Amino acid sequence: MSGQIFCYITYKDGVPDDSALELVTAAKQLDAGAAPTAVVVGSGIDALCNDLTASYAEVWKVDNEALAYPNAEIIRNVLLSILPSDGTLLVPHDTFGMDLAPGLSIKMDSVFVADVIGFEGIDGSVLKCVRQEYGGAVSTHVSCDIGGGAVINVRPGAFQPDESKSASGQTVDKTAEAGDLSTRRVYLETVEAEVGDVDITKEDVLVSIGRGIEDEDNIEIAEDLAKAMGAVVSCSRPIVDAKWLEKSRQVGTSGQTVKPKVYLACGISGSFQHLGGLKGNPFVVAINKNAKAPIFQVADVGIEADILDFLPELTEAIEEL
Amino acid sequence: MEILVCVKRVPDTAENEIEVNSDGSGIETDDLVYSVNEWDNYAVEEAIQIRDDKGGSVTVVSVGDEESEEVVRREMAMGADNGLLLSDDAFEGSDGKGIASILKAAVDKGNYDLILTGAQADDGAAQVGGMLAAMLDMPYASLVNEIEVIDDKKLKIGREIEGGNQEMSEIDLPCVLSIQTGINEPRYVGIRGIRKVASIDIPVHGPGDLGLAADAVGSAGAGVKRLDYFVPELGEGAEMLEGSTEEIVEKLIELLKAKGGLK
Numbered sequence: 001m002s003g004q005i006f007c008y009i010t011y012k013d014g015v016p017d018d019s020a021l022e023l024v025t026a027a028k029q030l031d032a033g034a035a036p037t038a039v040v041v042g043s044g045i046d047a048l049c050n051d052l053t054a055s056y057a058e059v060w061k062v063d064n065e066a067l068a069y070p071n072a073e074i075i076r077n078v079l080l081s082i083l084p085s086d087g088t089l090l091v092p093h094d095t096f097g098m099d100l101a102p103g104l105s106i107k108m109d110s111v112f113v114a115d116v117i118g119f120e121g122i123d124g125s126v127l128k129c130v131r132q133e134y135g136g137a138v139s140t141h142v143s144c145d146i147g148g149g150a151v152i153n154v155r156p157g158a159f160q161p162d163e164s165k166s167a168s169g170q171t172v173d174k175t176a177e178a179g180d181l182s183t184r185r186v187y188l189e190t191v192e193a194e195v196g197d198v199d200i201t202k203e204d205v206l207v208s209i210g211r212g213i214e215d216e217d218n219i220e221i222a223e224d225l226a227k228a229m230g231a232v233v234s235c236s237r238p239i240v241d242a243k244w245l246e247k248s249r250q251v252g253t254s255g256q257t258v259k260p261k262v263y264l265a266c267g268i269s270g271s272f273q274h275l276g277g278l279k280g281n282p283f284v285v286a287i288n289k290n291a292k293a294p295i296f297q298v299a300d301v302g303i304e305a306d307i308l309d310f311l312p313e314l315t316e317a318i319e320e321l
Numbered sequence: 322m323e324i325l326v327c328v329k330r331v332p333d334t335a336e337n338e339i340e341v342n343s344d345g346s347g348i349e350t351d352d353l354v355y356s357v358n359e360w361d362n363y364a365v366e367e368a369i370q371i372r373d374d375k376g377g378s379v380t381v382v383s384v385g386d387e388e389s390e391e392v393v394r395r396e397m398a399m400g401a402d403n404g405l406l407l408s409d410d411a412f413e414g415s416d417g418k419g420i421a422s423i424l425k426a427a428v429d430k431g432n433y434d435l436i437l438t439g440a441q442a443d444d445g446a447a448q449v450g451g452m453l454a455a456m457l458d459m460p461y462a463s464l465v466n467e468i469e470v471i472d473d474k475k476l477k478i479g480r481e482i483e484g485g486n487q488e489m490s491e492i493d494l495p496c497v498l499s500i501q502t503g504i505n506e507p508r509y510v511g512i513r514g515i516r517k518v519a520s521i522d523i524p525v526h527g528p529g530d531l532g533l534a535a536d537a538v539g540s541a542g543a544g545v546k547r548l549d550y551f552v553p554e555l556g557e558g559a560e561m562l563e564g565s566t567e568e569i570v571e572k573l574i575e576l577l578k579a580k581g582g583l584k
Contacts, residue, residue, distance in 0.1 A: 071490075073460055095482045098440075099463040102417070102451030111544040112417065114446035128548070133444045134332070137339040138348060141548040184460035184493040188477075193485030205582050211335055229577070230584030241503035247485050255485050262582035269334075283580040285573065286559055292338050301576060302559030303569055310566065317570045318583065 003086035003149060005036040007056070008079075008100075010070070010092055014048050019092035019154070021161035024055050026090055026154045028162070030119045030127065035167070036090070039082075041075050043068035046171075054165040060174045066181040072099035073185040080107050081179030086149045093153035094253065101151050110149035113142060115272075117158040122146075135271045136294035155272060156253075196248025198232050204261045205231035208251055209239060210274075212267015212288060212307050216244045221311045222266060228318040234258065236268045252277040267307045270295030287311070322377040322470070322494075324368040325433040326401070327424055327453075328361035330385050330392040331443040345549040357392040360439025362399075364500035366507040367468060368437055369400040375470055378402040380431070384412060384423050393523055398514035399507070409527035414540025421452035422538055426531035428457060433495060434473070440464050440499045450499035460492050463499045 007023035009016055020038070027036035038056040040049050042063065049059045062078055079100075083089060085108060091097040093115045105112030117139075118130035125147030132139050144150065200206060207226040213219060219233070226233045233249065240250045251258050252274045259280030266287050268274060275298060278284075286299035289306045296302045303310065332339065336354040341347075357365075368379040380403040381396040383389045393404040407423050415423065428436060438450035440463060447463065454461030466487065467479030473494065480488040481501045492498075528535045536542055562569045577583050 095464055098447045102448040103455035103461055106452050106455035112448060113545055114448050134334055134339040138341050138550050139553045140550050142545055143548055144545045185462060186491045188489040191487040253483055254481050262580050290338055296559045299559035302561045313566050314570050317574060
């Protein structure tokens with residue numbers, strides 16, 4: 001292992017994202033002896049940095065009013081200014097990390113690996129990482145030499161958070177080194193998601209549909225089942241892209257985060273973006289005609305069937321109870 | 322506005338079961354159905370709509386083997402004005418940075434105001450757009466789900482961020498944007514549309530035409546190398562319910578009752 005490991009901290013309203021502690025675990029899996037450094041960029045972030053010293057030996061702070069909103073275009077320049085060229089930066093692979101990291105790797109002349117879910121050892125400076133392709137259908141090992149620096153995006157939720165809180169570290173103010181904060185992409189505002197007729201985040205039982213529903217007319221099949229069960233219909237992204245259901249019905253990182261007791265995933269393959277919106281350890285039933293769908297790896301109970309045939313049978317049986 | 326859209330030919334995961342081949346060197350390619358990467362198709366539709374509204378032209382470019390010509394042609398049938406294929410044995414095995422380098426060379430030979438990519442493709446890396454922007458020293462935005470042309474110097478754009486929220490910004494032209502699905506409703510391309518563009522010549526450029534050193538791209542230039550493909554053993558996996566449909570329904574209902582899934 002050559003350079004220092006840095007972890008980029010994302011947060012909202014002063015509270016660190018779950019990834020802040022997951023990246024500690026990721027750094028230690030990358031290099032067992034690592035004492036990673038947190039990097040926190042924003043405005044008025046002293047308390048946040050102080051909290052993070054429990055988990056990081058050093059917390060690098062860049063605090064400036066111009067950084068109040070996390071604009072990746074500006075933060076890329078900040079990181080380019082403060083990070084050593086042989087450093088390895090871990091970034092959560094979320095909508096901010098996807099915006100920031102690929103371009104940063106080019107500017108730093110570092111290797112870039114996206115959406116890593118595991119590290120399997122380092123030989124000299126050659127690192128072996130685990131990724132997934134084709135929406136999680138297959139996994140791959142990739143290798144890269146991180147001796148000249150690396151930017152690695154880490155999948156949120158792929159590593160357990162490190163709760164040891166034993167770092168008793170210190171905050172180091174890097175604000176003066178932040179460099180040019182001008183930008184050619186100016187943040188205007190955030191438009192909050194529209195609230196729909198049904199709030200799926202408050203429902204105990206969800207009948208959730210994906211591509212397997214095949215046609216808008218077939219949504220009725222899921223609605224009939226939901227009615228019989230006393231549940232509500234939710235969906236995965238393709239259903240919203242096709243404009244068959246409202247955005248407020250979408251489960252996933254780009255939609256709603258739900259915490260039902262029971263979740264019926266009907267014709268949903270189970271991408272990590274979809275599963276990222278499913279919290280609270282529900283009882284998951286997966287119904288899919290593709291026996292190799294990734295959803296079967298995370299479901300409690302699986303049924304290999306075409307939902308268009310199976311759901312009406314289930315509805316009928318429940319109605320007869 | 323002169324718009325370049327970068328597209329990729331990928332196995333259609335809605336039509337195929339993706340399986341690892343016998344020696345783990347790749348995926349099983351027999352009988353695979355290919356199509357244009359879904360995100361890229363939204364990008365081409367967006368480019369066509371902007372051109373129809375503001376004038377200019379749409380060029381579709383793909384890095385890939387000879388087969389990639391079919392997806393370039395398909396996107397031309399949608400309404401793109403020009404097609405360009407960047408293809409050579411030396412490009413094979415390129416990592417994300419290699420692909421971005423090849424595209425950069427093609428961008429440098431043109432004069433584009435706006436460059437669009439899909440937000441991600443089959444490898445789920447979501448990297449080429451951001452890399453290309455950095456190489457071109459242009460501003461960048463990922464996961465774009467709304468574009469409004471303000472004038473020939475600026476766009477107003479929306480990015481899809483967590484929780485279904487939308488981040489609005491103004492971005493200077495020229496710029497690179499990666500497009501999220503759902504930004505529009507891509508038009509249908511029929512057989513007739515494909516026939517109309519069947520005889521149009523699509524130029525093919527290799528490293529020489531682009532002024533690229535062959536060892537800077539392809540597997541020779543790749544800093545990130547894929548070692549193998551495998552099927553993960555994740556936890557215990559689901560307990561599969563077997564039997565006749567009637568038996569499965571009965572078992573499932575018992576489970577749902579026990580877990581509070583029936584009211």
